[in-house]
Amino acid sequence: MDWLPGAASSYAADLDRIFYVILAITGLIFVGVQVALVYFIIKYRGRKGRQASYVEGSTKAEVIWTVIPAVIIVGIAVASQTVWSEIKDPNHFPTDALEVNVEARQFAWAFTYPGADGELGTDDDYIRYNQMHVPVNRPVVFNLTSVDVVHSFFVPAFRIKQDAVPGMNLRAWFEATEVGEYELACAELCGVAHGLMKGKIIVLSEDEFQSWAAEQS
Numbered sequence: 001m002d003w004l005p006g007a008a009s010s011y012a013a014d015l016d017r018i019f020y021v022i023l024a025i026t027g028l029i030f031v032g033v034q035v036a037l038v039y040f041i042i043k044y045r046g047r048k049g050r051q052a053s054y055v056e057g058s059t060k061a062e063v064i065w066t067v068i069p070a071v072i073i074v075g076i077a078v079a080s081q082t083v084w085s086e087i088k089d090p091n092h093f094p095t096d097a098l099e100v101n102v103e104a105r106q107f108a109w110a111f112t113y114p115g116a117d118g119e120l121g122t123d124d125d126y127i128r129y130n131q132m133h134v135p136v137n138r139p140v141v142f143n144l145t146s147v148d149v150v151h152s153f154f155v156p157a158f159r160i161k162q163d164a165v166p167g168m169n170l171r172a173w174f175e176a177t178e179v180g181e182y183e184l185a186c187a188e189l190c191g192v193a194h195g196l197m198k199g200k201i202i203v204l205s206e207d208e209f210q211s212w213a214a215e216q217s
């Protein structure tokens with residue numbers, strides 16, 4: 001059973017595993033609650049001659065239903081900490097990455113590449129719109145910003161979603177593991193053409209990427 005879009009990044013499998021574990025825990029609790037609800041509805045239904053009783057509360061029950069969820073939530077947080085910091089903590093970003101600037105605006109994506117010298121902010125940088133070419137099996141770190149409103153960089157196949165906020169430079173990364181074309185969608189309602197704010201991530205083999213990059217410069 002696979003409900004999620006095909007995974008194509010280095011950390012996708014770890015994230016999916018966490019997703020399914022959380023789904024199993026919350027799913028079991030959901031089913032248990034519904035079964036109990038139906039049971040009590042039937043057991044304590046109104047019947048002739050039965051008196052209602054007044055319940056003031058139970059400290060014991062309140063402690064139990066507070067402590068158990070708290071323990072579960074803390075457990076989930078601890079168990080997912082390693083994956084979280086691998087993906088979100090800038091101190092853990094890969095160092096040998098291709099670095100690209102990503103600028104979101106109503107309603108397009110602009111990708112600035114470092115050019116032949118491998119450094120951003122120099123004369124040979126070049127910009128491409130709505131199509132982001134990246135090499136396979138190489139980490140890509142991107143510096144994300146927005147020129148107008150809040151947008152969100154979302155590539156379902158890579159399991160990456162990062163808000164783009166005007167005035168802020170938010171960094172994120174991914175490593176594509178399969179050659180192909182993947183949908184990039186804006187995941188933050190950003191105006192009338194939000195639904196059209198789509199891009200493509202084109203993952204090329206290292207050789208293809210090198211020759212693509214050479215053509216752009």
Ligand SMILES: [Cu+2]
Pocket residue numbers: 104105106107150151152186187188189190194197
């Ligand atoms: Cu947008």
